[in-house]
Amino acid sequence: MLFPRTDRWRCQLQRHHIQLYQGNRLQEQQSWQPDMPLAEQLDHMLSHLHCRLPWQNSIGFELDTPHISYLLTPWSQGIVTPAELRQYTRKLLAEQHGTAVQDNMISFIGPHYGANAFAAALDPSLFNELKAAAKRHRLRFRGCSTPFSRMLGMFGNTLPSEALFACISKDEGNFAARYQGRWHSIFSLNLPTGESVRHLDIANLLVGLPPLERYVMHTQQETSILKKQLPPAGTKLLS
Known part of the structure; x- marks a missing residue:
């Protein structure tokens, strides 16, 4: 060839x-x-x-997870550069883990100036x-x-204003919630065997928000398919 x-x-x-x-x-x-x-x-x-x-x-x-850490970095008026935002995120991560993480590589998923940041930290x-x-x-x-990164990249530059995103693997799920156009909550849950709809209901309840549209990616399957699940019922595949 x-x-x-x-x-x-x-x-x-x-x-x-x-x-x-x-x-x-x-x-x-x-x-x-x-x-x-x-x-x-x-x-x-x-x-x-x-x-x-x-x-x-x-x-x-x-x-x-556990090879990467997710966290929500609240917006602070004193932050004016990406470097300052990364350093602030490292400080928050150190407080969560109780250890120094000054060298961690920090990236932001779907960042917007003046809003809470969805951060990922890598050793x-x-x-x-x-x-x-x-x-x-x-x-x-x-x-x-x-x-x-892969999931949210499917939406281009326009993310849903209010949604619950879930990346689910065996026994574990990582969740990120958006509300009123901003990142609201980012967290992980150990999941017992069961249907993902139930897990999403629990996650939605934990963030204390009205029922959100759910976007789900099962990361341990033959193929990776993004699904949209409408609360409280109704499911359809995204094209």
Whole structure:
């Protein structure tokens, strides 16, 4: 072929699994091994990717809890630059965890000046380890993201004014609520086995808001599908 196909891989790190996707299709999955170094687990999964031309294919890493931390950064009038907002977020994160996190990489999901920020924090040592894994397997490194980044990216620059977003995996769910055009609450829940509708009802109740439209992504499935669920009943797929 004159122009060989370029594959874009996505490696998803969750609490219990590591998954490898091509597009939105799951290609391989392995259980997380707490006693095995992450580098060895990644090498085992990425060793199956063969390419005739080094650096032709690329890989990005999508991190979910506990590999990344989510938090809400309330807007403060004293903050005027992105660097100040990141430092303020690190301060809030340190207060939540009771440890210093001065070096954590901070990114904001769907940020808007003058409004509460949806923040994601990543340990730079993990970022460097993932970058090194891509380099070992001669894959172009596309950086790190979160399931929320992918989910909210489907809406472009216009997010619903009032909605409950949920990224749900096995035994765990991460939730982000918007109300009156602003981020209101961001939190995680341990979920017993059951239907996601019930979990969403509980999450909506916990944030203390009127019933919100729900947007749900199950992150541990053969394919990643975003669903819109209308409270309290009615479900339809988003195109």
